[in-house]
Structure formats: C-alpha cells, structure tokens
Amino acid sequence: MPDIGSAELRVLLPVLAPLLGALAVLLTDPYLDKGRPKLPLVYIALGSLMAAWAALGFLWGDRVVAWSGALAADRFGLYLGFAIATAAGLTVLSSAGYARKMGVDCGEYYSLLLLATAGMLLLAMANDLLMVFLGIETMSIAVYCLAGITRERPRSVEAAMKYFLLGAFATGFLLYGIALIYGATGEVRLERIAHHAANRPLLLAGLGFLLVGFGFKVGAVPFHMWAPDAYEGAPAAVTGFMAAGVKAAGFAAFLRVLLTAFGGEAAAAAWAPALWMLAALSMIVGTLSALAQTNLKRMLAWSSVAHTGYALVGVVGGGGVAGNGSAAVLFYVLTYSVMTLGPFLVIALLSRAGEEFEQIDDLAGLARRRPVAAAALSLFLLSLAGIPPTAGFMGKLFVFRAAIDSGWLGLGVIGILATLVSVYYYLRPIVLMYMREPRAEFNASEPTDWASHFAIGVAALALLLLGVLPSDAIAASLESVRGLW
Amino acid sequence: MFTLTNCLVLSALIFAVGAYGVIARRNILIMLMSVELMLNAVNLSFIAFARYYGSALAPASSGTTGQVFVLMTMVVAAAEVAVGLAILIALFRGRHSVDPGDLDLLKG
Numbered sequence: 001m002p003d004i005g006s007a008e009l010r011v012l013l014p015v016l017a018p019l020l021g022a023l024a025v026l027l028t029d030p031y032l033d034k035g036r037p038k039l040p041l042v043y044i045a046l047g048s049l050m051a052a053w054a055a056l057g058f059l060w061g062d063r064v065v066a067w068s069g070a071l072a073a074d075r076f077g078l079y080l081g082f083a084i085a086t087a088a089g090l091t092v093l094s095s096a097g098y099a100r101k102m103g104v105d106c107g108e109y110y111s112l113l114l115l116a117t118a119g120m121l122l123l124a125m126a127n128d129l130l131m132v133f134l135g136i137e138t139m140s141i142a143v144y145c146l147a148g149i150t151r152e153r154p155r156s157v158e159a160a161m162k163y164f165l166l167g168a169f170a171t172g173f174l175l176y177g178i179a180l181i182y183g184a185t186g187e188v189r190l191e192r193i194a195h196h197a198a199n200r201p202l203l204l205a206g207l208g209f210l211l212v213g214f215g216f217k218v219g220a221v222p223f224h225m226w227a228p229d230a231y232e233g234a235p236a237a238v239t240g241f242m243a244a245g246v247k248a249a250g251f252a253a254f255l256r257v258l259l260t261a262f263g264g265e266a267a268a269a270a271w272a273p274a275l276w277m278l279a280a281l282s283m284i285v286g287t288l289s290a291l292a293q294t295n296l297k298r299m300l301a302w303s304s305v306a307h308t309g310y311a312l313v314g315v316v317g318g319g320g321v322a323g324n325g326s327a328a329v330l331f332y333v334l335t336y337s338v339m340t341l342g343p344f345l346v347i348a349l350l351s352r353a354g355e356e357f358e359q360i361d362d363l364a365g366l367a368r369r370r371p372v373a374a375a376a377l378s379l380f381l382l383s384l385a386g387i388p389p390t391a392g393f394m395g396k397l398f399v400f401r402a403a404i405d406s407g408w409l410g411l412g413v414i415g416i417l418a419t420l421v422s423v424y425y426y427l428r429p430i431v432l433m434y435m436r437e438p439r440a441e442f443n444a445s446e447p448t449d450w451a452s453h454f455a456i457g458v459a460a461l462a463l464l465l466l467g468v469l470p471s472d473a474i475a476a477s478l479e480s481v482r483g484l485w
Numbered sequence: 486m487f488t489l490t491n492c493l494v495l496s497a498l499i500f501a502v503g504a505y506g507v508i509a510r511r512n513i514l515i516m517l518m519s520v521e522l523m524l525n526a527v528n529l530s531f532i533a534f535a536r537y538y539g540s541a542l543a544p545a546s547s548g549t550t551g552q553v554f555v556l557m558t559m560v561v562a563a564a565e566v567a568v569g570l571a572i573l574i575a576l577f578r579g580r581h582s583v584d585p586g587d588l589d590l591l592k593g
Binding site: 130133134137141144145148151154155157158159160161162164165168169171172175176178179180182183186187188228229232233 | 493500503504507513516517520523524526527530531533534537538550551553554557558561564565568569571572573575576579580585588590591592
C-alpha cells in the first residue's frame with residue numbers, strides 16, 4: 001500500500017483546480033440574482049483555470065510519476081496542458097458575453113466547462129490506460145452536455161445527440177482495445193506494456209481497436225462523421241473549446257500511448273501504415289469537403305479534420321525516440337489549438353441574442369463595420385492556411401520537414417498539396433470581408449464586449465509570437481519528447 | 486465450461502451484437518442499449534483476463550487491475566447513459582421522434 005505523499009497531491013493539482021472550481025461554481029450559482037449577469041461565476045472559473053496554469057508551471061521540470069504510476073507530470077503532458085488551460089481560459093472570457101446572448105448564463109455551463117478541462121488535464125498526464133479511459137470519458141461526457149446546452153435550439157440538441165451516439169460507440173472500441181491489451185500483457189501501465197513483444201495477435205488486435213477509438217476522438221477520416229455536425233450545431237464558444245481542447249487532449253493521450261507503450265520498432269511498424277492512411281485520408285477528405293461549405297462553422301469543422309491529418313503526419317513521421325516528428329506534433333497541436341479557437345471567439349463575439357453568426361456570406365463587408373473583428377478573423381484564417389509570419393506556417397513547416405526527413409516523402413507531398421488547396425477556402429471569407437459591400441447588419445450598437453475582445457487579442461498575439469519567435473516553444477517541445485523516457 | 490477462451494469468444498460475440506445494433510437499428514433508445522451491451526461485453530473480457538492473471542496459470546499476478554477496471558467502466562457507463570437519455574429527452578421534446586433518420590437539420 002503506497003502512502004499518499006506530497007508528490008501525489010502535487011501531481012494532481014492541475015486536475016484538482018478546475019474540479020474544485022466546478023464545484024464552487026455550482027455552489028455559488030443559487031445565491032446569485034437571476035436576472036443579472038453572473039459575473040462571479042466567470043471570476044471563479046477564471047481563477048481556478050489560473051490556479052491550474054500556476055500548478056502546471058510549478059510542476060514544469062523533471063518527470064514526476066505518482067499514484068503508483070497512474071499519473072506522470074512530465075513536460076510532455078504539461079506542454080499540452082498549458083494549451084488546454086489557455087484554451088479553456090479564453091473560452092470562459094468569451095463566454096461571459098456569449099452565454100448571456102444565448103440564454104445559457106448559468107452555473108451548469110461554467111461547471112461543465114471546468115469539468116471537461118479537468119478531464120482534459122487528466123488525459124494529458126495519464127500514464128496508464130485506466131487514466132486514459134477516465135480522462136477521455138470525463139472530458140467527453142461533459143462536452144456532450146455542452147454541445148447541447150442551448151437546448152431550445154433544435155440544431156444544438158441534434159448536434160449533441162449525434163456527437164454522443166458516435167462518441168459512445170467509439171468508447172466501446174477504445175475500451176475493447178484496452179481490454180485486449182490488458183489481456184495480452186497483464187498490464188495497463190504504459191511503460192510496462194512496452195516490455196512485451198509486440199508481435200502477438202491479441203496485442204495487435206488491441207492496438208487496432210485503440211486506434212479506432214482514438215481516431216474517433218481526434219476526428220480522423222474515416223472516423224470523422226460526427227465532427228461537421230457537432231461543430232456546426234454546438235454553440236460557437238463550445239465549438240471552439242471542442243476544436244481546441246478536445247483535440248489537444250486527445251492528441252496528448254494518443255501520442256503518449258503510441259510512443260511509450262508501442263514505441264518499439266516492431267510495434268511502430270504495425271501502426272505506422274495504418275496512421276499513414278488516416279493522415280492521408282484526413283488531409284484529402286477534410287480539404288476537399290471544406291471547399292464546398294457555406295457555413296463558417298462547418299467549414300472550420302472540415303478544416304479541423306484536415307488539421308488532424310497534418311498532425312498525424314508528424315505522428316507517422318515521428319522517427320522514433322530520436323526523430324523530431326513527435327516534437328513537431330506537440331508544437332503543431334499547440335499552435336493549432338490557438339488558431340482554431342480564434343475564429344470561434346470571433347463568431348461568438350458577432351453572434352446576436354439567440355442567433356449564431358455563422359454563414360460565410362454574412363461576412364460581406366465586415367471590415368467596414370467591425371474592423372477589429374475582421375482583422376483578427378483574417379489573421380486566424382491566414383494562420384490556419386499556413387501563411388507566414390503566423391504560427392500556422394511554422395507548425396506546418398516543422399511537421400512536414402520532420403516527415404520528409406524520416407523518409408515519408410509521399411505524406412509530406414500530400415500535406416503540401418492539401419495546404420495549397422486549402423488557401424482557397426481560407427481566403428474566401430477574407431476577400432468577402434474586405435472587398436464586398438456590407439449586406440447584413442452587424443450589432444455595432446451593442447455595448448463593447450471587452451472580455452471577448454481581450455480573449456481574441458490574446459489569441460492573435462500568441463499566434464504572431466509563435467510565428468515570429470517560435471524557437472522557445474519548439475525547444476520546449478523537443479525537450480518534452482525527450483523527457484518521456 | 487468457463488475457460489478463458491470461451492469467455493473471450495462470448496465477449497466478442499456480445500460486442501459484435503452491440504456494434505451491429507448501433508449501426509443497424511433505427512431507434513436511438515435501442516442504439517443506447519446496444520452501446521451498453523458493447524461496454525458490458527468488454528467488462529466480461531476484463532473479468533476473464535483478471536481471473537486468468539489472478540490464478541497460478543499466469544506468470545505475473547496482477548488480477549486486481551482488471552477488476553478495478555470493470556468497476557470504473559460501470560461508473561462511466563452509468564454516467565454516460567444518464568447524459569445520453571437526458572439529451573434524448575431534450576431531442577424528443579422538440580420533434581417527437583426517436584428515429585436517428587430524423588436528425589436531418591445538420592447536413593452537407
């Protein structure tokens with residue numbers, strides 16, 4: 001019986017902070033006036049996320065393994081933990097005004113957001129398959145609820161239902177994979193699974209099911225069917241959180257499981273071809289489907305499918321322990337989570353009471369009416385397209401170079417071609433905003449939503465900084481991957 | 486009778502029945518039940534493996550892990566089905582149907 005010492009509690013701090021925040025929000029909510037804006041809830045949520053940030057920073061350093069090896073606070077998990085906590089914080093800032101507009105300014109909204117964040121942080125630090133499972137489920141169940149939280153809007157509820165059904169289905173596969181891996185090795189701890197020979201059929205079958213389950217969670221083709229519907233129907237602030245946080249946490253666990261438990265040559269030879277297909281299909285299908293969209297949220301959903309493909313390029317081209325591919329994935333997911341959250345923050349800002357601002361055609365002439373929002377949206381879209389000097393460019397460069405360096409030339413070429421095609425649909429909204437006469441009315445008369453502007457500003461600044469001065473973040477990502485063993 | 490192989494085959498069959506139910510049935514309630522069936526099939530696998538590793542047959546004895554996993558899965562499954570039914574009720578209020586084919590507002 002290992003005793004619970006200070007190391008155990010320290011490692012748990014980043015998860016505990018949002019968890020306690022969620023409880024505090026629920027306990028405070030009944031004491032607040034019904035009709036007034038529920039600012040105290042926003043303060044509690046922000047405070048607990050800042051505490052999580054501080055805890056992540058405090059743990060940054062050598063690898064600490066606690067709870068009998070169930071959780072590992074190493075740079076790998078903390079790196080994406082920062083991305084997750086930041087995405088959650090920006091979502092809360094933007095929600096302060098948005099939730100009121102959509103009529104969901106309630107304790108449940110903020111507490112679910114914090115619970116999902118706790119699940120994501122748990123997932124980022126999970127070091128055995130049981131924690132991976134619990135983290136994924138804590139995150140997913142909270143996000144299913146969030147997707148349908150505007151329950152007066154039929155499309156929101158439909159999105160939640162579709163997301164839930166496919167997510168629960170995927171959970172079945174993930175769990176079956178874990179069961180088979182446990183059966184083949186008798187272990188659920190990642191580094192102990194690695195000691196077993198990878199050529200046994202039971203273990204390989206387990207790995208296959210695990211790939212299907214993770215494929216669903218990160219939205220890789222052919223397991224992407226839920227993504228466009230869920231992203232389009234969910235309220236904009238939640239969609240941004242889903243696109244950034246869920247994907248970052250999913251990739252954290254996916255990559256850690258593959259590198260730690262199945263990082264050996266024999267095992268890698270088994271999963272690399274499968275992931276090659278997933279990456280190529282995600283890039284091609286995501287990019288081609290995004291071309292035809294008229295709804296901005298749906299277009300961004302397909303774009304996020306394509307971006308899953310780009311990140312998977314780095315996973316395939318990881319080059320094992322010594323290669324740069326895995327570090328490239330970390331950096332890519334960090335930049336991706338900021339640049340995909342950005343457009344949704346802008347959509348949330350521009351939405352009017354009970355009505356989402358989501359048609360691409362509505363963007364016409366936005367630069368004239370809302371110059372700041374238009375400039376920020378343009379920056380986010382340029383970064384998603386991978387145009388320098390934004391972070392998106394550095395991320396793509398790093399990933400494709402790692403893949404080509406380790407001999408996956410075909411995948412690199414598909415990625416570059418997909419990027420070229422994608423420029424078309426990322427530039428179209430920018431052309432509309434700057435070169436067309438305004439068609440729709442924008443709610444310029446409403447009081448300025450400073451919190452939302454601040455969140456958008458932080459995201460834009462982060463993208464520019466990561467694009468112009470990426471060396472610190474890249475060095476940290478390289479160190480993070482080295483620290484896994 | 487209850488050998489490891491038999492239990493695993495039974496578990497795989499139940500899992501397949503569940504997966505088929507999710508894909509083929511046109512009623513969200515039955516799809517939810519099928520998901521539960523899948524999770525319980527996996528529980529059966531876990532228990533069978535836990536028994537195997539807990540016995541003298543296996544080299545390392547780590548049978549408790551599988552049992553703990555089953556308890557966790559049951560908790561998660563309960564939470565999941567509660568949320569699923571809540572979403573279904575919200576959906577049913579709006580359109581009085583439990584047919585997934587009627588979920589056609591989001592397309593493209």
